Amino acid sequence: MSIPIDEVAVALKASIERSGLHIEDEALACAARATEGYAYLTQLVGYSVWRVARRHATTSLIISQHDVKEGVQVARDEYERAVLDTALADLTLPSVQYLLSMCVDEGASSTGEIARRMGKPTADANSYRRILIARQTIEATAPGYVAFSMPRMKEYLERNKDRILARYGR
The missing domain is CATH 1.10.10.10 (Winged helix-like DNA-binding domain superfamily/Winged helix DNA-binding domain)
Structure with a gap:
């Protein structure tokens, strides 16, 4: 069962802000859509985007569209290895x-x-x-x-x- 994307966005934003970062609205919407409402992808996308953004946290506390794009790709690669490859193995x-x-x-x-x-x-x-x-x-x-x-x-x-x-x- 998938999680509604608007609920994913709320959860991602809350988690990001608890860590001391902020996310642009457009970037948040992109990250939430990338999860496709799938719980494991939500965790992977959130963590991967946060991790990418932490690399420049000393200069900016804002997660950008670029951070999301990079983080989503990292999350998708991991999802394919951990979930899809395993499902087909x-x-x-x-x-x-x-x-x-x-x-x-x-x-x-x-x-x-x-x-x-x-x-x-x-x-x-x-x-x-x-x-x-x-x-x-x-x-x-x-x-x-x-x-x-x-x-x-x-x-x-x-x-x-x-x-x-x-x-x-x-």
Whole structure:
């Protein structure tokens, strides 16, 4: 379940100000949006932005848009290593192919369409769907439809498809 972005912004601002720093409104909005309402990303973004800003805290106590941009990139890199890589690490090739088949769609994917793309009977594809749901990598959004439950998973899969498939000798 995602946290509303306005609540993320309030929490980030309070945490930053407790540490003695301040953040520009535009920078705060950017940092809050970068979390996508995901609790772990909220922690990573907050910490990474704060850490970047602390490097110049002797000259400025204000977190700028530049600080946020750098901190968000650090947080995303760490999130990919700690969360997305780990989520994919021990999946079978068909489970990864299921996820890659979802990348074609904007928003939720039809489970029947995923099976067709995979060239598998629907019952076979559904076994991979159940595994991925149990691992909280995807979620059912309506009968016969699934979506990624982890923020940035689709973009990560698209960007790293060749590297991921190489793990399986593909």
